[in-house]
Amino acid sequence: MFGYVRPLRSELKCKDFDLYRASYCGLCRCLRRRFGLIAPLLLNFDFTFLTLALWSPEERPSYCRGRCHANPLIKKQMCPDSPALELAADESVILAWWKLRDAVADEGFFQGLPARAACLALKGAYRKAARRRPDFDRTVRGCLGELARLEQENCPSLDRTADTFARLLQAAAPAEGKQGQVLEQLLYHLGRWIYLADARDDLAEDLSHGRYNPVAARYGSEGDDEALALTMDQSLAQMGAALQLGEFGCRRPLLENIIYLGLPLVQKSVFDGSWAQIKKQKIWRNDT
Amino acid sequence: MNDPYSVLGVSPNASDEEVKKAYRELARKYHPDNYQNNPLADLAEEKMKEINEAYDQITKQRAGGGSSGGYSGGYSSSYQSSYQGGYSSASNQTYARIRTLINAGDLDSAERLLYEVNQKDGEWYFLSGSIAYRKGWMDEAMQNYTRAVQMEPNNMEYRQALAVMQRGTAGGYRPAGYSSGMDAMDCCSTMLCLNCLCGGGNC
Numbered sequence: 001m002f003g004y005v006r007p008l009r010s011e012l013k014c015k016d017f018d019l020y021r022a023s024y025c026g027l028c029r030c031l032r033r034r035f036g037l038i039a040p041l042l043l044n045f046d047f048t049f050l051t052l053a054l055w056s057p058e059e060r061p062s063y064c065r066g067r068c069h070a071n072p073l074i075k076k077q078m079c080p081d082s083p084a085l086e087l088a089a090d091e092s093v094i095l096a097w098w099k100l101r102d103a104v105a106d107e108g109f110f111q112g113l114p115a116r117a118a119c120l121a122l123k124g125a126y127r128k129a130a131r132r133r134p135d136f137d138r139t140v141r142g143c144l145g146e147l148a149r150l151e152q153e154n155c156p157s158l159d160r161t162a163d164t165f166a167r168l169l170q171a172a173a174p175a176e177g178k179q180g181q182v183l184e185q186l187l188y189h190l191g192r193w194i195y196l197a198d199a200r201d202d203l204a205e206d207l208s209h210g211r212y213n214p215v216a217a218r219y220g221s222e223g224d225d226e227a228l229a230l231t232m233d234q235s236l237a238q239m240g241a242a243l244q245l246g247e248f249g250c251r252r253p254l255l256e257n258i259i260y261l262g263l264p265l266v267q268k269s270v271f272d273g274s275w276a277q278i279k280k281q282k283i284w285r286n287d288t
Numbered sequence: 289m290n291d292p293y294s295v296l297g298v299s300p301n302a303s304d305e306e307v308k309k310a311y312r313e314l315a316r317k318y319h320p321d322n323y324q325n326n327p328l329a330d331l332a333e334e335k336m337k338e339i340n341e342a343y344d345q346i347t348k349q350r351a352g353g354g355s356s357g358g359y360s361g362g363y364s365s366s367y368q369s370s371y372q373g374g375y376s377s378a379s380n381q382t383y384a385r386i387r388t389l390i391n392a393g394d395l396d397s398a399e400r401l402l403y404e405v406n407q408k409d410g411e412w413y414f415l416s417g418s419i420a421y422r423k424g425w426m427d428e429a430m431q432n433y434t435r436a437v438q439m440e441p442n443n444m445e446y447r448q449a450l451a452v453m454q455r456g457t458a459g460g461y462r463p464a465g466y467s468s469g470m471d472a473m474d475c476c477s478t479m480l481c482l483n484c485l486c487g488g489g490n491c
Contacts, residue, residue, distance in 0.1 A: 159425035233456030
């Protein structure tokens with residue numbers, strides 16, 4: 001998706017870091033086993049967060065050793081398949097597919113070629129995933145369609161556009177019982193936050209290309225960082241409040257780290273422009 | 289009911305002081321102020337009730353050990369009075385019904401009813417803001433609350449709602465260790481921290 005949702009590593013305990021990386025590698029493994037060799041390209045931090053949030057709270061972490069997809073010469077600790085990983089893997093394929101379809105629709109013939117090629121490569125995986133998660137597939141399609149319409153209308157409401165993406169992410173959690181309620185609220189505001197962070201990040205580029213940008217539509221082409229930061233902070237506060245009501249077992253410290261430390265720091269770096277450099281860096285680079 | 293000690297997350301051998309500390313921490317976490325007009329308010333209330341009962345039970349069991357129940361009584365009653373008090377001041381019948389609908393989480397009906405009101409006064413904007421807040425539409429909530437305060441600057445309810453929003457992440461509960469002064473971090477340390485995240489070897 002975007003990669004905004006990361007932990008602040010320096011504040012993690014070693015065991016939590018190991019759990020995070022094993023979940024990340026486990027998601028990669030799950031994508032590969034379910035959808036073949038290209039699927040791990042869809043791997044990102046955001047869906048790792050989703051996996052952690054969806055994991056059954058009673059389940060203790062278990063690890064297996066497996067070859068790294070990016071570098072088959074090394075072996076790594078990874079979480080074996082579990083319902084949470086499978087759900088997150090299916091959902092990342094579905095979301096990637098519809099985002100690509102959007103890109104194809106937006107671009108002209110030649111510019112759209114890379115997206116077309118990617119669609120072709122992903123088609124089989126998408127079909128499989130959509131068959132398993134028809135509800136999520138329908139929601140993603142509906143929400144992204146709604147978003148595209150709002151963008152065309154040049155919608156001036158920040159909340160209305162962000163709401164489409166927020167509802168999309170909200171649908172990623174099966175809504176059952178109290179935990180379902182908590183997850184819905186958590187993911188709604190996470191989706192809202194991601195959408196706004198992404199909009200702020202794209203602001204300069206969108207303006208130079210004359211494209212629609214929700215931040216520019218709401219605050220004018222200069223943007224208003226103070227107001228935007230406040231409204232994003234409010235979503236962070238709602239996420240924190242929701243997190244405290246849910247059951248997350250041994251994954252709670254990781255989720256707390258991400259929500260209370262990681263996201264605010266990413267938000268800050270998006271605002272001051274340092275994010276562009278940070279996000280390009282290779283992840284787990286020196287890790288052997 | 290669950291074991292009161294496990295509800296508070298302390299061992300049965302814990303001292304009175306430790307029990308009280310654990311109780312206070314939980315009460316701070318689930319305090320109704322942190323969940324005002326939040327879709328999860330009822331879950332928080334449930335939790336609060338659970339820990340109040342657990343604490344009461346322990347203090348009763350340990351009769352003579354410190355003052356019992358004083359704390360819990362304080363928390364629940366202050367909340368009830370402020371919340372209800374604010375709502376009963378609604379002069380207009382429709383507004384009162386809208387408030388009930390918002391509290392019940394029926395936002396669509398509340399919104400419909402609100403749009404039938406012709407005269408937009410301070411309360412209209414406040415309620416419109418409350419609906420937006422509950423939906424998670426924070427920007428619209430902020431605008432409506434601001435409008436309400438502008439129209440009726442002396443209304444404490446409106447001012448408080450706006451103040452909560454202006455706090456951003458500064459208000460509310462945070463577990464120990466996460467209340468660090470993120471704002472104090474300068475640009476260089478931001479880079480450093482996120483670099484740590486990306487590079488580095490095994491922990």
